[in-house]
Amino acid sequence: MHDFRYLGRKLYCEDVAVDALARRFGTPLYIYSQHTLTDHFQKLDRAMSPVDHLVCYSVKSNSNLSILRTLANLGSGFDIVSGGELQRVLAAGGDPRRCIFAGVGKTESEIEFALRRNVYSFNAESEAELQRINRVAARLKQIAPVAVRVNPNVAAQTHAKITTGTYENKFGIAFEQIEGVYARAARLKHLRLRGLQMHIGSQLTSVAPFEQAVRKVLPLVRQLAKTHELEFLSIGGGLGIVYQPALASGRPEWWKTAAATNILTPAGYAARLLPLLQPLGLKILLEPGRFISGNAGILVTRVEYVKRTGPKTFVIVDAAMNDLIRPAFYDAYHEIVPVMRRRGGHIKSDVVGPICESGDYFCKDRPLPRVGEGDYLALLSAGAYGFVMASNYNTRPLAAELLVSGRRVAVARERQPAEEIWSGEKVVAWLR
Numbered sequence: 001m002h003d004f005r006y007l008g009r010k011l012y013c014e015d016v017a018v019d020a021l022a023r024r025f026g027t028p029l030y031i032y033s034q035h036t037l038t039d040h041f042q043k044l045d046r047a048m049s050p051v052d053h054l055v056c057y058s059v060k061s062n063s064n065l066s067i068l069r070t071l072a073n074l075g076s077g078f079d080i081v082s083g084g085e086l087q088r089v090l091a092a093g094g095d096p097r098r099c100i101f102a103g104v105g106k107t108e109s110e111i112e113f114a115l116r117r118n119v120y121s122f123n124a125e126s127e128a129e130l131q132r133i134n135r136v137a138a139r140l141k142q143i144a145p146v147a148v149r150v151n152p153n154v155a156a157q158t159h160a161k162i163t164t165g166t167y168e169n170k171f172g173i174a175f176e177q178i179e180g181v182y183a184r185a186a187r188l189k190h191l192r193l194r195g196l197q198m199h200i201g202s203q204l205t206s207v208a209p210f211e212q213a214v215r216k217v218l219p220l221v222r223q224l225a226k227t228h229e230l231e232f233l234s235i236g237g238g239l240g241i242v243y244q245p246a247l248a249s250g251r252p253e254w255w256k257t258a259a260a261t262n263i264l265t266p267a268g269y270a271a272r273l274l275p276l277l278q279p280l281g282l283k284i285l286l287e288p289g290r291f292i293s294g295n296a297g298i299l300v301t302r303v304e305y306v307k308r309t310g311p312k313t314f315v316i317v318d319a320a321m322n323d324l325i326r327p328a329f330y331d332a333y334h335e336i337v338p339v340m341r342r343r344g345g346h347i348k349s350d351v352v353g354p355i356c357e358s359g360d361y362f363c364k365d366r367p368l369p370r371v372g373e374g375d376y377l378a379l380l381s382a383g384a385y386g387f388v389m390a391s392n393y394n395t396r397p398l399a400a401e402l403l404v405s406g407r408r409v410a411v412a413r414e415r416q417p418a419e420e421i422w423s424g425e426k427v428v429a430w431l432r
């Protein structure tokens, strides 16, 4: 269930009217629902409860400290991809012993930092990395827990920029090479082979590719688990969410029903995968990001101008591709709704930002309610890969972020002051 819905004419986040927040905190503004985050985590956690498991929330999808703390309080582990993300988890009060460290380019200093903090496992993506982890662990007189990321070479049926489980991608080690890699890694004295990991892509909207990948690696996992006494199998993240509720439900006013759910439900996911996973007797790790944070956040923006030129209507808003790059980067669809509904019919519009790029748009030729200067719009499903991918392009300050819980509202990140953007810069001495 989502906690963004209309009560009367106004869009609410939980028990708080969004228009009041936009006026009070300014725009562009990210608003997150703590209840939605909690609900998504718990649904998945409960669905997997028949097996020993740990949900490791993917920090890169939304790494705000309040989001991390919400999940840490629920007992979540964390999937991290950099030393910076580990520092964030620590700053948020998360447990490093519940962290798994992924990524193809871990540096020596990141490995050392993670070893000193006793992360649960490094998910290694190459033999060179295994050797490097072994070397750093030897220097620290430690044994490093590792898993290797297997690339099962299955097509994830998703956007090319977010598929990761085929041999065209830089991720993991080819399925056929894995046994050899484990045999050689077993001879490295400062490694402990703790598990096997995979992650085939993002925004998968059916269970089929997950099932296909799990089926493919099962015999390999059984073999490795026996030979090397593995403790876990991570089946990665990638669970997709509904971005086009109107299309998915056939009802444009889906929020009225409060029944908008993820196409790929935790129950459906678990029902297909548990029968395969349970007999392994291993601990199962999951690495969901978008599934937990995606529909827990919206981006609120103010209409600055409505410009009609030729056949087109451009709704120019104060948010831009630097705040939410998904439409420009992935051709992503975000539902756009008025924060306050009015009568007045619909008109085909392009919602665009003020950045000097043709790619700076949120939608094109989409029938939207008529709006005017000063109205607020909300881009839905903006909780994952939204703020975290923001930049300062065009010297635009990073947006503010709010956390809402029931009637409570708090700033989870202050709006960035403009001067901060160039605070590390200098006019070099010879120019003065």
Ligand SMILES: *Cc1c(COP(=O)(O)O)cnc(C)c1O
Pocket: 058, 060, 061, 079, 081, 102, 103, 199, 201, 202, 203, 236, 237, 238, 239, 287, 288, 289, 290, 291, 384
């Ligand atoms: C990005 C990533 C995830 C999370 O992906 P979602 O699609 O947000 O669930 C999980 N595991 C790894 C290794 C990743 O790189």
